[in-house]
Amino acid sequence: MASFLQSIVTQRCPRCRQGRLFLSPNPFHLKEMQTMPxxxxxxxxDFVIEPGFYFGATYISYALNVAWLIPTFLFIRFVLGEPFRTFVITMFILLPVLVPILFRLSRAIWIHLFVRYDPGLAAQAREARQESSDPSDS
Ligand SMILES: [Zn+2]
Known part of the structure; x- marks a missing residue:
């Protein structure tokens, strides 16, 4: 059984923590980066609880970006002693890698804030999956 954090990091359904939130497991498949069932x-x-539901995820995205930008800046500027332009260059290198990951992470966090985990339902879904994947037992 996945924990709350595992469910967010692996981008699973907040209710059963098993179904995938995104169609493609690869966040760098840019055409399907934001495609959700x-x-x-x-x-x-329901993954789209109301129209524009994921607008609020932009606040989470903002917080996540600040959470890594500030320590990265402080590290480059004061630990490495590099000038500001080194920070800017580092951002140009890191942003294309981090944007798809943080986009998905912020959506996963957002839906996990609104949908409660249902352990009974998760157990039911697990049993149903085991039965369908192993027909020789019955
Ligand atoms: Zn589910």
């Missing part, structure tokens, strides 16, 4: 393939939890 309408509902959880495991428990049918």
């Amino acid at each position: 309408k509902e959880c393939p495991v428990c049918k939890q």
